Amino acid sequence: MNWRKNIVPPIALIVILIIGWYFVVKISGWSSFILPTPFDVIQAGWETRDLLLDAVGTTLLATGIGLILALIAGVGIAALTDFWPLAHQALYPILVVSQTIQILAIAPILIIWFGFGMTPTILTVVLFCFFPLAVSTADGLISSNPELISLLRAMGANKKQIWRMVRMPSALPSFFSGLRLAVTYSVVAATIGEWVGGSPGLGLYMLRSKNALATDQVFVAMFITSLLSVTLFMLVYGIERLALPWYYSKQRTEQWDELGIY
Amino acid sequence: MATPRIEIRNVSKTFFGVHHSVPALENISFKVMPGEFITIIGASGSGKSTLFNLCVGLLEPDEGEILIDGKIPEKRAGMLGYMPQHDLLLPWRSVLDNVIIPQEIQGIPKKESRQKALEMLPHFGLETFENEYPSALSGGMRQRAALLRTWLAGRSTLCLDEPFGALDALTRKELQNWLLKVWQEFERTVMFITHDVEEAVYLADRVIVLSARPGKIKRELKIDLPRPRRQRIIADPEFGKLVRELLMESGVDV
Numbered sequence: 388m389n390w391r392k393n394i395v396p397p398i399a400l401i402v403i404l405i406i407g408w409y410f411v412v413k414i415s416g417w418s419s420f421i422l423p424t425p426f427d428v429i430q431a432g433w434e435t436r437d438l439l440l441d442a443v444g445t446t447l448l449a450t451g452i453g454l455i456l457a458l459i460a461g462v463g464i465a466a467l468t469d470f471w472p473l474a475h476q477a478l479y480p481i482l483v484v485s486q487t488i489q490i491l492a493i494a495p496i497l498i499i500w501f502g503f504g505m506t507p508t509i510l511t512v513v514l515f516c517f518f519p520l521a522v523s524t525a526d527g528l529i530s531s532n533p534e535l536i537s538l539l540r541a542m543g544a545n546k547k548q549i550w551r552m553v554r555m556p557s558a559l560p561s562f563f564s565g566l567r568l569a570v571t572y573s574v575v576a577a578t579i580g581e582w583v584g585g586s587p588g589l590g591l592y593m594l595r596s597k598n599a600l601a602t603d604q605v606f607v608a609m610f611i612t613s614l615l616s617v618t619l620f621m622l623v624y625g626i627e628r629l630a631l632p633w634y635y636s637k638q639r640t641e642q643w644d645e646l647g648i649y
Numbered sequence: 650m651a652t653p654r655i656e657i658r659n660v661s662k663t664f665f666g667v668h669h670s671v672p673a674l675e676n677i678s679f680k681v682m683p684g685e686f687i688t689i690i691g692a693s694g695s696g697k698s699t700l701f702n703l704c705v706g707l708l709e710p711d712e713g714e715i716l717i718d719g720k721i722p723e724k725r726a727g728m729l730g731y732m733p734q735h736d737l738l739l740p741w742r743s744v745l746d747n748v749i750i751p752q753e754i755q756g757i758p759k760k761e762s763r764q765k766a767l768e769m770l771p772h773f774g775l776e777t778f779e780n781e782y783p784s785a786l787s788g789g790m791r792q793r794a795a796l797l798r799t800w801l802a803g804r805s806t807l808c809l810d811e812p813f814g815a816l817d818a819l820t821r822k823e824l825q826n827w828l829l830k831v832w833q834e835f836e837r838t839v840m841f842i843t844h845d846v847e848e849a850v851y852l853a854d855r856v857i858v859l860s861a862r863p864g865k866i867k868r869e870l871k872i873d874l875p876r877p878r879r880q881r882i883i884a885d886p887e888f889g890k891l892v893r894e895l896l897m898e899s900g901v902d903v
Contacts, residue, residue, distance in 0.1 A: 538737050541705040542802065543727020544754045552750065556741045633741040633782045 423603035431603035446588035450577045453512025461520025469528045494583040508580030515576035516569035523565025527558030563627040570619040652719040653680035654806045654838045660713035672863035673699040688849035696864030697842045705731040730807040736795040738783035745779035751802035773797040789820040806838040
């Protein structure tokens with residue numbers, strides 16, 4: 388990774404934006420419950436640190452469980468549609484339509500069905516995350532080169548061997564793209580679930596802070612949610628680079644560099 | 650007389666599309682004897698690749714039969730070494746793990762087949778590249794790796810479908826020499842598809858010319874040029890005569 392090219396510019400921009408934010412507040416004279424300064428936000432976070440730590444724990448737990456379930460559901464649906472073309476035709480439109488349904492409308496229904504607590508939160512995460520996983524994995528499985536499959540068949544390979552040697556590895560890059568999307572959504576999804584369902588995570592912290600007009604605390608929750616999302620994203624990206632060394636091999640990235648893709 | 654490695658008896662194959670059917674091969678018969686190097690030439694659409702797909706069990710003939718080592722096998726897949734036009738190396742496997750794929754399919758333990766592959770790497774000009782991904786290799790090296798993979802399948806007969814078609818002229822000549830060298834050294838039988846008449850004559854003991862749509866055997870030509878062959882043979886009048894004859898047979902104005 389090239390530090391000067393990849394790390395410095397975004398950090399510099401973030402610092403400039405924070406400084407700009409500070410001066411906007413100072414010059415405009417807005418009261419802190421309209422727009423707190425960066426220092427107000429940091430202070431509010433520090434003062435409520437015990438509450439925040441618990442909230443982050445609760446949110447992460449719901450996010451983690453939800454992601455695992457979404458993984459199982461997403462990859463399972465993708466595998467099903469791959470083995471059974473009829474399922475693909477029947478399920479695909481429903482999957483797409485399912486994503487157009489307002490999650491904010493579903494969340495209250497989940498609470499009516501499953502009561503307050505962590506279950507509706509977990510289900511919100513699942514609903515948000517299984518879709519990118521299912522679609523990207525299914526696309527990845529379809530994208531495997533038919534010539535490779537023919538070659539292996541000519542070598543006498545059976546279906547299982549073809550799956551293990553060609554179909555699965557060629558689906559992995561696409562699967563990981565889906566997973567990166569899914570983890571990015573997951574924390575926000577969990578906070579929405581908590582906001583509606585009252586499980587004591589970041590979402591509830593945000594809701595209470597809003598009700599108390601503690602704008603600085605709303606900002607704290609917002610930043611922590613982003614931070615968690617980015618961390619999860621980086622984590623998946625790291626796993627991806629370790630799991631797919633061929634995809635990120637030196638020659639390849641150098642080629643991208645030359646072509647100006649980086 | 651020895652049993653032919655491959656015997657093709659009256660094979661026909663037609664493809665059925667939505668609006669019309671395309672006869673790809675019509676009544677093809679020939680034998681490939683052990684140790685022989687046969688090249689098959691023909692314009693595109695003459696069913697050369699279809700012939701190979703039939704031999705390696707990806708397709709079934711509409712009529713006729715295909716014998717391997719004197720018998721009609723229940724399942725032809727896996728009985729011949731097959732190399733398609735593109736190198737088709739798996740990008741997620743190192744060179745070493747790519748070339749052992751046929752053995753892996755046959756259920757040979759990885760350690761054993763890796764050992765065997767490492768011994769063969771120098772013969773294929775791939776020593777010290779065993780741990781690279783295919784993306785790090787040049788076109789010629791990838792083609793050699795694909796050939797090594799075919800080789801290591803351990804089959805006595807190799808079906809090579811335009812293996813050098815995508816290479817530049819110089820690399821191609823280099824690989825032709827090299828292929829002849831390993832073929833003689835290790836005594837395999839080769840069936841080699843090409844659309845390059847000079848390449849066909851240079852490599853072969855016998856050239857089979859297919860006509861286009863439907864593919865029929867138009868001509869079989871024995872090549873009696875001495876071996877081992879060198880590229881300078883191209884300037885030989887006898888070589889020129891054979892090439893001219895085959896070009897005329899293929900309908901090219903000479």
